[in-house]
Amino acid sequence: MAKYFQIYLFVLLTAIAFYFAYRGYRRVYQNICLGKPEDLTDQPLQRWKNMLLVAFGQKKMFKNVIPAVLHLFLYVGFLITQVELLEVFLDGITGSHRIIYHAVENLPVLRTLYVGLISSIEIASVLVFIGTVAFLWRRFVLKVPRLNKPELKGFPIQDAATILIAEIYLLICIFSMNTADMALHEGKYGFAVSSVLQNLFHNWSHTSLTIMERIGWWGHYIGVLGFLVYLPYSKHLHILLAFPNTYFARLTPKGYVNNMPEITREIKLMMDPSATPPPADPNAPPPRFGAKDVMDLSWKNLLDAYTCTECGRCTAACPANMTGKKLSPRKIMMDTRDRLEEVGAAIAANGGVWKDDGKSLIENGYITIEELRACTTCNACVEECPVMISPLDIILQLRRNLIMEESNAPAEWTSMFTNMENNGAPWQFSQQDRLNWANA
Amino acid sequence: MKIRTYAEYAAAGETPEILFWVGCAGSFDQRAQKVTRAFAKILHHLNIKFAVLGTEETCTGDPAKRAGNEFVFQMLALQNIEVMNGYGVKKIVTTCPHCFNILKNEYPSLGGNYEVLHHATYLQQLIDEGRIKLTDTDRFKGKRITYHDSCYLGRANEIYEAPRRVLEELDAALVEMKSCRSRGLCCGAGGAQMFKEDEPGNKRINIARTEEALETQANIIAAACPFCNTMLTDGVKSFEKQDQVKVFDIAELIAAGQGLENIVL
Numbered sequence: 001m002a003k004y005f006q007i008y009l010f011v012l013l014t015a016i017a018f019y020f021a022y023r024g025y026r027r028v029y030q031n032i033c034l035g036k037p038e039d040l041t042d043q044p045l046q047r048w049k050n051m052l053l054v055a056f057g058q059k060k061m062f063k064n065v066i067p068a069v070l071h072l073f074l075y076v077g078f079l080i081t082q083v084e085l086l087e088v089f090l091d092g093i094t095g096s097h098r099i100i101y102h103a104v105e106n107l108p109v110l111r112t113l114y115v116g117l118i119s120s121i122e123i124a125s126v127l128v129f130i131g132t133v134a135f136l137w138r139r140f141v142l143k144v145p146r147l148n149k150p151e152l153k154g155f156p157i158q159d160a161a162t163i164l165i166a167e168i169y170l171l172i173c174i175f176s177m178n179t180a181d182m183a184l185h186e187g188k189y190g191f192a193v194s195s196v197l198q199n200l201f202h203n204w205s206h207t208s209l210t211i212m213e214r215i216g217w218w219g220h221y222i223g224v225l226g227f228l229v230y231l232p233y234s235k236h237l238h239i240l241l242a243f244p245n246t247y248f249a250r251l252t253p254k255g256y257v258n259n260m261p262e263i264t265r266e267i268k269l270m271m272d273p274s275a276t277p278p279p280a281d282p283n284a285p286p287p288r289f290g291a292k293d294v295m296d297l298s299w300k301n302l303l304d305a306y307t308c309t310e311c312g313r314c315t316a317a318c319p320a321n322m323t324g325k326k327l328s329p330r331k332i333m334m335d336t337r338d339r340l341e342e343v344g345a346a347i348a349a350n351g352g353v354w355k356d357d358g359k360s361l362i363e364n365g366y367i368t369i370e371e372l373r374a375c376t377t378c379n380a381c382v383e384e385c386p387v388m389i390s391p392l393d394i395i396l397q398l399r400r401n402l403i404m405e406e407s408n409a410p411a412e413w414t415s416m417f418t419n420m421e422n423n424g425a426p427w428q429f430s431q432q433d434r435l436n437w438a439n440a
Numbered sequence: 441m442k443i444r445t446y447a448e449y450a451a452a453g454e455t456p457e458i459l460f461w462v463g464c465a466g467s468f469d470q471r472a473q474k475v476t477r478a479f480a481k482i483l484h485h486l487n488i489k490f491a492v493l494g495t496e497e498t499c500t501g502d503p504a505k506r507a508g509n510e511f512v513f514q515m516l517a518l519q520n521i522e523v524m525n526g527y528g529v530k531k532i533v534t535t536c537p538h539c540f541n542i543l544k545n546e547y548p549s550l551g552g553n554y555e556v557l558h559h560a561t562y563l564q565q566l567i568d569e570g571r572i573k574l575t576d577t578d579r580f581k582g583k584r585i586t587y588h589d590s591c592y593l594g595r596a597n598e599i600y601e602a603p604r605r606v607l608e609e610l611d612a613a614l615v616e617m618k619s620c621r622s623r624g625l626c627c628g629a630g631g632a633q634m635f636k637e638d639e640p641g642n643k644r645i646n647i648a649r650t651e652e653a654l655e656t657q658a659n660i661i662a663a664a665c666p667f668c669n670t671m672l673t674d675g676v677k678s679f680e681k682q683d684q685v686k687v688f689d690i691a692e693l694i695a696a697g698q699g700l701e702n703i704v705l
Contacts, residue, residue: 063623252545253541253545253596253597253598254595254596254597254598255541255545255592255595255596255597256541256545256546257505257506257546259510259514259546259549259550260510260514263510263511263514264514264518264550266511267511267514267515267518268518270515271518271519271522289510290508290510317623319625319626319628319645319648319649320639320641320645322648323641323642323643323644323645323647323648324640324641324642324643325638325639325640325641326639326640327639370639370640373636373639374638374639374641375631376591376626376628376629376630376631376633376645377506377591377630377631378591378595378626378630378631379591379595379596380591380595380623380625380626382595383595383622383623396506396508398508399506399507399508400508400509400510401508402508403507403508403509404508404509404510404511409507409508409509410636410637412635412636412637413507413509413632413635413636416503416504416507416632416635416636417504417507417509417512420498420499420501420503420504420512420516421512421515424464424497424498424499424516425464425467425468425498425499426464426499426503426634426635427464427468429467429468431495431498432495433467433468434462434467434468434494434495434497435443435445435467435492435494435495436467437462437466437467437473437476437477438441438443438477438480438492440473440477
């Protein structure tokens, strides 16, 4: 009876969680699809290589060794815990207990493999515990500067703490489950860490141990489901999106900024007096130069925004930020994501159709003009990002809109443009004097 | 030293080996003009047939593009491409990383396809080929040189070693700043910041970078970009260290090592 009740509860909880998770991930996917198309599928070999090295292999993390090692603990722990999760899942839907163990119990090689795997999960979990505590320590006690910048006030800090505490909770569950299970079976499984921990419970009754095992088992599974549902609302989504984001990262040199083909066409018409422009379509929407809102950005910029885990390596390396300017590349990514969430929610509330809300990604509580103007385009943020996000690409697209649609430029830039147009140099020197250096 | 333009080569029915793209700073900025002349002297000394566009050259459009004015950028770019394609330009060498980046990466899709080299790479090639021989390196003995990575040469195009290899020829001690190569700190000029006031903050970026340079106790800060050069020179002045610490372009240092330039350390 209890067995069938547990199966029923397991399936019900799983179904509810999957439903909400599906809605969460679908929302993220649909929002990313609001971006403009951009073909990023060339050179698949290079793309696989980037994904394997940078996402799977954590290559760029190792520029900062200490956080990289701590992060590696969590990453490896997360990856191999999936094996135990598989058994939890199979046990849950079949109402059995350690189904994989019992299947291999009498097969020495596979049994050793199983015990070895669970033991390594336990060891990894101890390392995850160390990593998680160290991360909480770095953020809240050491107050590492990049983890305590103004853009993190409010939900972002809460989100970070939630994830770290949830990880500790999951570890407690795993160890309660395995330790009680070991104590109940006189240590016959032989798991590495719980065989030590089980000594703490030698005087517990059979019932207490059974309850502890069940609490650990259910607590772990419910925690995992909660994680799954929470993930698409959290910066922690990077654990999934780091993979597509590195795969689809642009392969051009960092110095390359795309040329706008619509402007090339217009200038070629201007330069060729015999050309006749194609008839204008009176129903066409006015052309948009650069990006004013999230829908004007490429889908890759939007994927970048959802991939960002707010680590702030970009902001710590940003020359403008480190000299006290308002610009923070991380805030560019966070604002893009937050505005995208707002637009996505408005579209959903309006039956799938976008109705202009009079706001945009520039100002309106999002990215300010002052931030955009502070960028030196030095690419330090792009270089630092461990998952190949480009805040610079968004900054440049927003700058284009400010200049070409809003004519919003500092006075010095306006005269610079005029000089460039009139005398082919950013300063007011005559083009006829270009060779004067040779006569000095 | 006679500087010949592409038009003069064409009129004489000759083809130069390279186009030396001087750039706006190199043409008009008094400090950068010295770098232009130093590099021209090196080319001249090695009997390399080089041409400049002279009055036919205009800004590549980089500051406009980075500021967000794609229109002004493309207008200039398409003009420059028309001129260069008209002459059949094949190979360009420039002393400005901004010109280098935009000519190499952004001109091709507008119809301008050339082999583009920054002078750091070109000088390294000439050294490797044994064409540049330094005879006058005594003045560098016992000196410390620190190289400042330009963003548009370094991160933008991953050229980190060429300028260092060039400087190694000088027989001075090459010391690195706290942040260098892919983590080099910007001088503050890029993205058209050179042409406007800083946004409000608590420090200027060139001051932050100059602090790092001064920490190395170097006698010479080597730059490979006219804008970095200006920013660092200003930075050194603001610390009143201009008598002890000099900012030079790698071309000036090599020309001095060849005995072509008389620089004061």
